[in-house]
Amino acid sequence: MSTAYHDQLIEIRRRLHQNPEEGWSEFTTTAFIVQTLRGYGYEVLCGRKVVNPDFCLGRDMKVVQAGIERARQNGVAEELLAEMQELTGCVAVLDTGRPGPTLALRFDIDCVPVTESTDPSHLPAKLGFISKNPGLMHACGHDAHTSLGLAVAHWVMDNKDKLSGRIKILFQPAEEGVRGAAGMAASGIVDDADYFLGAHCAMSAKSGELATNLYGYLCTTKLDVTIHGKPAHAGACPQDGRNALAAAANAVVQMLGISRHSGGMTRINIGQLIAGEGRNVIPSKAVLKLEVRGETGEINNYMVEQVHNICEGVSKSFGVTYKAEKMGEAVDLNADQELVDILNTAGSEVEGITVVDKPLNFGGSEDATILARRVQSHGGKAAFFLWGSNRPSGHHTASFDICESDLDKALEVWTHIIPKILK
Ligand SMILES: [Zn+2]
Incomplete structure (x- = not known):
């Protein structure tokens, strides 16, 4: 994996970590994602094209307006804010021009209402990229998810001549409280997807592990x-x-x-x-x-x-x-074996990755399941996996952190998965 991706993975993850935004208020985050993706050459959709406001759950307009105001203070252009239509999240679309399936990937972008630890043993505090937004923290690793999604997008663009079909990369708002996926699903954005994949960092998977056989989505x-x-x-x-x-x-x-x-x-x-x-x-x-x-x-x-x-x-x-x-x-998820097989093969090809294919309890709720079910209801296939990371403390706690070097491995796994589908 080239250092270009490594540097961007770390740099973007830290930048997002410093600027956490809670569900439905991620305007500064979305603006950054949209601009980065357009910089890579993507067609990027946002606003009502990717989120149906009639199906948004738990969307407090006071929080929305505060997010728009913060984005203005952060220098986000009025034109871009208008394009978002008071809705956060976006989708990058790329058609390779060669016949093949449509693959949808989903990365979530919101934070948790947790006050971040300032203890020097907490790496973001020690290295100076602690949250700048009081009472808010990327305490579930969605900063890492977003950074990884952008690196995946970058890699796909760099390698598009070797791929076939179409790819849609979803940056989903408001995962916390399982609120954002329903609105995205109702926009119809994944209705043409033949395959759907999502992932979460850490949870019950340790650094170097790739857990592909998850059960117990509540x-x-x-x-x-x-x-x-x-x-x-x-x-x-x-x-x-x-x-x-x-x-x-x-x-x-x-x-x-x-x-x-x-x-x-x-x-x-x-x-x-x-x-x-x-x-x-x-x-x-x-x-x-x-x-x-x-x-x-x-x-x-x-x-x-x-x-x-x-x-x-x-x-x-x-x-x-x-x-x-x-x-x-959020609903449950029955992963399709065809995709699980692809995940297992991809994982086994990456040095430093151990595939954990014994049943592992997810033990939480995750609204990617709503998007997965939408794809499956149209005859598409879906799966979800965990890429491991050792964490000093649990998800949603003040000193939660991931091991940044695991981002490189996670990206490499994605670069082995995608060509097996868009072949
Ligand atoms: Zn999470």
Whole structure:
């Protein structure tokens, strides 16, 4: 692997690490990606061409506007911001001009709301590329993902004469909270893809490992439930009120009592309940923020259905109304063997890489699964893998970091995968 790619991998990763942006606010990040890709000679699509705003989950317009403002301060051109249409993320497209399949690759670009460690034992602090945005940090390695995606794009452009078919390289916003993929999928951008691949750094894979046989992607649905009641004077005429707080509290107790499922494991957490106006007013509004998870899509749907049933039940008994809004979603993934075989072969060809093809528990949720399922539903094939990296502390913690030298190996793996598909 030439040092050109090595230098850009490290330089871009550190640059992004310093400028983390949370989901749906990644305007400075997207602008940098778009300009870099155009510099390589790509056609780059953004805005509504790659994200359907009607299907965006958990997109807070205050966060969006703050991101646009930050981009202006960072000197992003108005023209480029207009092209983004208040939507982050972009897709690079390259047609080799030779007949062949269409391959879609996905890299996620957002950060986590974590305050980064300033301890000198934390490498970004020691080397001076710690987060400049307070309360935000690339604590899941998506800075590395984006840097890798750009290096892959660069390599593909340099080697396009040896490839056939078409490639689409997706830079997806708002992976955290599994919010971004649904909007991208609904834009139709992967509907012509014959193959779909995504990857994550580290997790349960150590430096030098390539994990290709993952199971246990937790299907999940994140919901905000708003209950509307009716205010009334608590002393004079309580009977005229409809108590949203009481309805919500009842709903919480019932939700925690949802029966387990014999088909596989389930989870539910009601992480927040905000209700009421004041001591002597019958509470007219309550908001519950909750999530359910299930081992399979079917079991997750079972949990969602029970939550809806409970909301309906308390609506009836307390005389309130409710609205449940989906804030995030991920499904499970059944990787196609044809692609898993390609991943295993590619991994075995790269020096310093050990292919781990024994079943490995992914143990989290990942919304690339939404894009994968979209491709599979059109008859395409999909897979997801982990490229390993030793990390001093877990994902989403203040001193999370990856081992930067693993980026070179990950890029080399990609350069062995792509020609096996676009041959
Ligand atoms: Zn992540």
